[in-house]
Amino acid sequence: MRLFPKGAVATVIKSGISPKGVFFHIRALSNRGGENRYSVVVSSKVSKKAHERNLLKRRAREILRKIQKEKGLMGWDIAILFKQTVSRLSFTELEREIKTALTVFTRHETNRY
Numbered sequence: 001m002r003l004f005p006k007g008a009v010a011t012v013i014k015s016g017i018s019p020k021g022v023f024f025h026i027r028a029l030s031n032r033g034g035e036n037r038y039s040v041v042v043s044s045k046v047s048k049k050a051h052e053r054n055l056l057k058r059r060a061r062e063i064l065r066k067i068q069k070e071k072g073l074m075g076w077d078i079a080i081l082f083k084q085t086v087s088r089l090s091f092t093e094l095e096r097e098i099k100t101a102l103t104v105f106t107r108h109e110t111n112r113y
Contacts, residue, residue: 046084
């Protein structure tokens with residue numbers, strides 16, 4: 001799992017496909033490469049405390065790592081932008097929500113080639 005190079009997040013947010021979520025926005029763009037690149041954005045509006053924002057980022061990265069292994073999702077630039085309501089979710093609830101949202105990309109995965 002790799003992180004985005006500088007400046008690439010804006011491109012994904014501007015022109016990527018986006019399933020709607022209650023707790024976050026996910027934007028994704030095919031990168032025509034062999035591996036996924038991720039960006040997890042948690043603004044200070046979600047929480048004023050840095051340790052809570054970092055906890056959300058670590059949870060999201062772990063969930064993305066698991067999903068990549070399970071589903072074999074490859075070749076995407078994925079940006080997750082959390083909303084304020086996400087802070088009250090447990091790890092399992094967050095995992096379920098992200099998996100549900102990423103099913104859109106697994107459908108695109110089969111149609112892409």
